[in-house]
Amino acid sequence: MAGVDLTFACDCNTVRGALIGVSPHNGNRVDCYCHDCRAAEVYAGQPDPAPDPVGIFQYKPDKVRIDAGQDQLAVFSFSDKGVLRWQARCCGAPLFNTLRSPKIAFVGIRTDRVSDATALGPVVSRAFVRKANGKRGHDGLRHALFNFASNAITARLTGRWKQTPFFDAATGEPVSKVHVVSAAERAALVLPDVQPPQA
Ligand SMILES: [Zn+2]
Numbered sequence: 001m002a003g004v005d006l007t008f009a010c011d012c013n014t015v016r017g018a019l020i021g022v023s024p025h026n027g028n029r030v031d032c033y034c035h036d037c038r039a040a041e042v043y044a045g046q047p048d049p050a051p052d053p054v055g056i057f058q059y060k061p062d063k064v065r066i067d068a069g070q071d072q073l074a075v076f077s078f079s080d081k082g083v084l085r086w087q088a089r090c091c092g093a094p095l096f097n098t099l100r101s102p103k104i105a106f107v108g109i110r111t112d113r114v115s116d117a118t119a120l121g122p123v124v125s126r127a128f129v130r131k132a133n134g135k136r137g138h139d140g141l142r143h144a145l146f147n148f149a150s151n152a153i154t155a156r157l158t159g160r161w162k163q164t165p166f167f168d169a170a171t172g173e174p175v176s177k178v179h180v181v182s183a184a185e186r187a188a189l190v191l192p193d194v195q196p197p198q199a
């Protein structure tokens with residue numbers, strides 16, 4: 001199914017580009033209610049999104065085109081093995097999440113950064129919502145995982161994983177030095193206890 005190209009930009013429009021060939025069938029729209037996604041917003045100088053989720057579209061790194069401001073991509077993580085959280089250095093805007101290795105081809109782009117979020121389709125999964133037993137769990141995750149895994153495996157088999165704006169494919173290193181937020185810094189981010197919605 002032919003998709004559409006959707007532009008994205010940071011707040012000050014220095015970092016901008018496009019997601020190529022997007023359709024609701026080749027990515028996953030996920031709402032995440034986890035503490036780390038909230039903390040990442042606050043760390044990046046944004047308001048705490050709670051009780052609303054952080055909206056993410058899980059997509060293919062080789063279909064992310066950065067047209068301007070590549071040198072303004074900064075990246076931090078809450079641990080030395082954790083998810084990489086990419087933001088625009090210019091204005092702080094959170095933009096993407098990736099894993100640590102380019103070989104697992106995956107990118108999550110912030111839903112609210114794209115020009116027309118309706119083109120991403122409906123939310124297919126809600127992560128870290130409250131289950132009937134009171135614990136945190138996920139809705140619709142099986143669909144999202146299947147899509148993610150088939151995208152990543154195809155990228156690996158075809159060598160497409162090497163096409164990514166986030167890593168140097170030769171070294172596997174991120175294009176910007178990762179700032180690992182210390183446990184003390186992370187703990188200092190004030191996050192009021194807000195219950196996620198019930199699944
Ligand atoms: Zn999260």
Ligand SMILES: [Zn+2]
Pocket residue numbers: 010011012013014015088089090091092093
């Ligand atoms: Zn900016």
